[in-house]
Structures are given as C-alpha cells and as structure tokens.
Amino acid sequence: MENTNVKVEPKRYVGSKESWALALAGLGQGMMYSTMSSYISDFYISIMGLPLVFVLLLMLLARVWDAINDPMMGIIVDRAKPRKAGKMKPFILWFALPIAVATFFMFYAPEGFNSTQNMIYAGFIYVAWGMLYTAADVPFWALPNVMTPDPEERGGIISFAKTVNGIGSAVPIAIFTILSWIYTSSDLAEQKKLYMVMALVSAVVGTALYLLSYVYPKERVLIPPKPKKDPNEPGTLKRLFTCKPLMLVVLCGVLSSGRYMMQAAAIHVARYALYIGPALDTLEGEALATAISGSRGTVSLLFQVCSAIGMFGSMLAMPFLYKKFNYKQIVIVSCIGGFIASIATTVLGACSIFTPFSWLVYLTIPFIIIQCIPLGALNVTMFAMIGDSLDYLEWKTGFRDNALGAACQSFVNKLGNAFATTFIVIMYIIVNIDPAQSVANNVTISVLDMTNIQRFGMFALVSIVPGLSLILCAIPIFWYDLVGDKKELITKELEFKRAEQGIVVQG
Numbered sequence: 299m300e301n302t303n304v305k306v307e308p309k310r311y312v313g314s315k316e317s318w319a320l321a322l323a324g325l326g327q328g329m330m331y332s333t334m335s336s337y338i339s340d341f342y343i344s345i346m347g348l349p350l351v352f353v354l355l356l357m358l359l360a361r362v363w364d365a366i367n368d369p370m371m372g373i374i375v376d377r378a379k380p381r382k383a384g385k386m387k388p389f390i391l392w393f394a395l396p397i398a399v400a401t402f403f404m405f406y407a408p409e410g411f412n413s414t415q416n417m418i419y420a421g422f423i424y425v426a427w428g429m430l431y432t433a434a435d436v437p438f439w440a441l442p443n444v445m446t447p448d449p450e451e452r453g454g455i456i457s458f459a460k461t462v463n464g465i466g467s468a469v470p471i472a473i474f475t476i477l478s479w480i481y482t483s484s485d486l487a488e489q490k491k492l493y494m495v496m497a498l499v500s501a502v503v504g505t506a507l508y509l510l511s512y513v514y515p516k517e518r519v520l521i522p523p524k525p526k527k528d529p530n531e532p533g534t535l536k537r538l539f540t541c542k543p544l545m546l547v548v549l550c551g552v553l554s555s556g557r558y559m560m561q562a563a564a565i566h567v568a569r570y571a572l573y574i575g576p577a578l579d580t581l582e583g584e585a586l587a588t589a590i591s592g593s594r595g596t597v598s599l600l601f602q603v604c605s606a607i608g609m610f611g612s613m614l615a616m617p618f619l620y621k622k623f624n625y626k627q628i629v630i631v632s633c634i635g636g637f638i639a640s641i642a643t644t645v646l647g648a649c650s651i652f653t654p655f656s657w658l659v660y661l662t663i664p665f666i667i668i669q670c671i672p673l674g675a676l677n678v679t680m681f682a683m684i685g686d687s688l689d690y691l692e693w694k695t696g697f698r699d700n701a702l703g704a705a706c707q708s709f710v711n712k713l714g715n716a717f718a719t720t721f722i723v724i725m726y727i728i729v730n731i732d733p734a735q736s737v738a739n740n741v742t743i744s745v746l747d748m749t750n751i752q753r754f755g756m757f758a759l760v761s762i763v764p765g766l767s768l769i770l771c772a773i774p775i776f777w778y779d780l781v782g783d784k785k786e787l788i789t790k791e792l793e794f795k796r797a798e799q800g801i802v803v804q805g
C-alpha cells in the first residue's frame with residue numbers, strides 16, 4: 299500500500315559553487331557600494347570642501363534621475379534577447395570595469411581646481427557612477443529569480459548572498475580604520491591620500507570578485523518572448539505600480555531610509571561627535587593630531603562593528619527564522635525592537651556628551667547592536683518579499699518582470715542612501731558646522747572644535763533618526779498579505795501555468 303504521508307522534498311536547482319560565486323560577487327559589489335555610500339558625503343564635505351547646499355542638491359537630484367534610470371534599466375534587461383551566457387549576465391560583464399574606474403575617480407580630488415570646477419567634476423562623476431552601477435546592479439540582483447523557480451530555494455540564495463554582500467560592505471570600513479592609523483596628519487593632502495588608497499583597493503578587489511557572478515551562476519528560468527502586445531494590455535510600469543504587495547515593499551524601503559545612517563553617518567559621528575583616546579590636556583602637536591586621527595578610526599570602527607554584529611547576526615539567523623515565522627512578522631517585530639533600542643542609544647549618548655561621564659558611551663554598544671538587527675532583517679527579507687511579489691504579479695497577469703522588480707530594490711537602496719546623506723547635510727546646517735573654511739586652509743576640523751549641542755546633533759544621526767525611520771517603515775507591512783496559504787497557493791498554481799505557457803526551467 300502506498301504511503302501518502304511521505305513528504306517529498308522539492309527539487310534543488312542551484313549547486314554550492316553557484317551559490318558561493320553569487321555570494322562572493324555580492325561581497326565585491328558590497329565593497330564598492332559601501333565605499334561610496336559610507337564615505338562620499340564626508341569626502342565631499344570635509345575633504346573637498348564642497349558647499350553643503352550643493353551636496354544636498356546633488357544627492358537629491360541624482361536620485362530623481364535614478365527614479366527614471368532604474369526602471370528604464372529594468373525594462374531594457376527584461377526586453378533584451380538572451381545571449382549564450384543568459385539575459386542578465388552579459389550586463390555584469392560589460393559594466394564591471396567602468397564601475398571600478400568610476401569608484402576610484404569619485405574619491406580623487408583634482409589639483410588646482412577652483413570651487414566651481416570641483417562641483418562640476420564631483421557632479422559628473424557621481425551621476426556617472428550611479429548610472430554605471432545601476433546598469434550592472436539591476437541584472438545582478440535579478441539573477442536569483444532566474445537561477446531557480448522555487449521560492450524557498452530562491453529565498454535561501456538571496457539570504458546567503460545578501461549576508462556576504464553585507465560582509466563586503468564592512469571591508470572598506472576596515473580599510474579606512476587601518477589607513478587612519480597610517481595617515482594621522484590633519485593635513486588635507488594626507489587625508490586625500492587615505493581616501494584614494496581606500497577607493498583603489500575596494501575597486502580592484504571588488505571588481506575581481508564581482509565578475510564571479512558572470513562565470514559560475516546559471517540562468518535556468520527561460521521565459522520566452524511574449525507575442526505582439528495587445529493594445530488593451532497594461533504596460534510594464536502600470537503592471538508594476540498596480541501590484542499592491544510590491545508597492546507596499548517599496549514604500550517600506552523608502553520609509554526605512556534612516557537605517558542607512560548607521561553606516562553613512564558613522565564617519566561624521568567619529569569626526570564631530572565622539573572622542574575615544576588618551577586625555578587631550580596632556581597632548582600637543584603631532585601627538586595630539588595622532589590621538590584625534592586614531593579616535594576617528596576607533597569610533598568609526600566601534601559603530602561599524604556594532605552594526606556588523608547586529609546586521610550579520612540577523613542575516614545569518616534569517617534562514618532559521620523563515621522556518622518558523624513569515625516575512626511580515628519578521629519585518630514588523632525587528633523594526634519595533636530597533637526603534638525601542640534607538641531610544642536607549644539616544645539617552646545614553648546624550649548623557650555621555652552633556653555630563654562628565656563620557657564613558658557612558660560604551661553602554662550604548664548593546665543597544666546599537668539591537669538597533670542594527672533590522673538592517674540585516676530588512677536587507678534580506680525585503681528582497682525575498684519582492685521575489686514573492688513578482689510571483690504574485692506573474693500569477694495574476696501572466697507577466698514576470700524580473701529585472702524591473704530588481705530595479706525597484708536597487709532604486710530603494712540608492713534612494714535610501716541619498717536620503718541618509720541628505721539627513722547628514724541637513725544636520726550640518728542645523729547645528730551650524732561648515733568644514734569649507736577649514737578645507738580652504740588645508741586642514742580638517744575635529745571634535746575638539748565642536749560644542750556639546752553640535753556633538754549631540756551629529757550623534758542623533760546614528761541614534762534617534764534611524765529609530766524613527768524603522769518604526770515608520772513597519773506601518774505599510776501590516777497590509778502585506780503574501781503569507782501562509784495564499785503564498786502556497788500562488789506557488790502551486792504558478793507551476794502549472796508556467797508549464798502551459800512554455801516557460802522552460804533547465805536542470
């Protein structure tokens with residue numbers, strides 16, 4: 299008699315070599331992206347001495363262009379004819395080297411340029427970098443959607459790749475910390491060398507790893523070209539904008555922009571809010587400069603290590619949590635926990651700045667770690683939720699726009715980092731810090747030149763501001779319903795629909 303209670307394990311399509319290649323490529327991509335997102339605002343403001351209003355407008359206007367550029371790239375990739383290597387992978391090959399070159403020149407300050415020339419140069423390179431990055435990023439993160447048709451396997455691949463990608467984002471921070479102990483002078487020329495070396499290492503190593511995604515991963519879900527479009531059929535963008543689950547995830551991503559502050563603002567907090575080191579009243583001259591430079595690297599490293607523990611810890615836990623909880627539960631609970639922790643971080647940070655007990659800053663460490671747990675949870679889970687939203691879109695309309703879906707995530711990430719940089723610049727203006735005058739004198743200012751109010755304002759960038767963003771981003775997810783029986787039904791019915799439509803899934 300046949301045993302009908304035996305559980306049949308779903309077929310696995312992706313081998314360990316492919317999974318590791320995609321993850322290591324994500325590490326390389328994370329290195330280059332983190333170099334830009336974590337340090338470009340400090341480089342523009344404190345090293346190049348660009349006007350604060352210019353930096354603010356550059357970040358916002360460049361992201362407005364990305365609002366057009368990212369979906370455009372998604373449409374281009376989805377409509378591209380598959381080549382021998384696939385539909386996604388050729389774009390990675392074509393744009394990897396140009397991204398590396400642009401990453402280096404983004405942190406190169408030309409000699410002899412006046413303020414206007416510096417602004418033109420910075421604006422051109424920054425926008426060019428964003429366009430080049432989009433051209434490779436959209437197809438790269440669309441790869442998991444075509445490597446396997448199984449949503450559970452896809453979730454595991456994304457979780458692993460995003461975790462290693464997050465590790466890659468921490469590498470430039472380690473490089474910056476080491477270089478801070480080498481280039482200790484406050485002389486502007488030395489600080490420029492620090493950034494150039496960091497950018498060069500990240501670009502070379504990052505690109506070498508990134509190209510692994512062209513070599514090993516295989517595109518298996520081959521979607522045949524659609525017949526000529528019916529005039530009454532909704533367009534690509536209309537399909538996307540009317541996909542309620544996807545729009546809820548995108549809104550969540552936009553509202554969670556403050557989470558990027560933990561990395562983007564760390565160097566600003568290290569430069570202008572906190573000091574960790576020997577008593578300054580016993581130091582002078584070169585010893586004083588060395589202590590301040592060392593503190594800058596130490597404080598930045600402290601925040602980044604706490605961020606890494608919280609973020610990577612939650613990323614590593616995701617595959618296990620997915621077995622017990624759905625995506626909706628994980629996002630909501632982690633964001634509420636992060637918000638509560640941010641309140642404790644803010645209170646303890648204020649006490650360390652406004653009272654003689656500066657050691658209280660160390661008590662913020664466990665709360666910063668908890669505050670950063672949603673960073674990992676959102677990084678992985680939102681991407682998996684986009685994959686499920688694309689399943690829903692395909693189930694409902696018969697269309698699956700893989701690259702355009704990935705473009706939504708790319709847009710949210712870049713918009714989030716732009717908003718984070720915008721918050722930083724606005725805080726500079728609010729607390730009346732303008733490094734441009736010091737840059738004109740070929741030196742950089744430090745935490746010693748700040749008032750307590752200015753210091754707390756900068757500290758708020760990594761405490762209460764991210765916390766408020768986390769609680770806001772949880773709100774749209776209450777209406778997200780691709781969980782439980784509904785998700786299981788969509789997965790099963792899609793399997794039959796794909797067979798009827800001639801969608802091939804290679805082994």
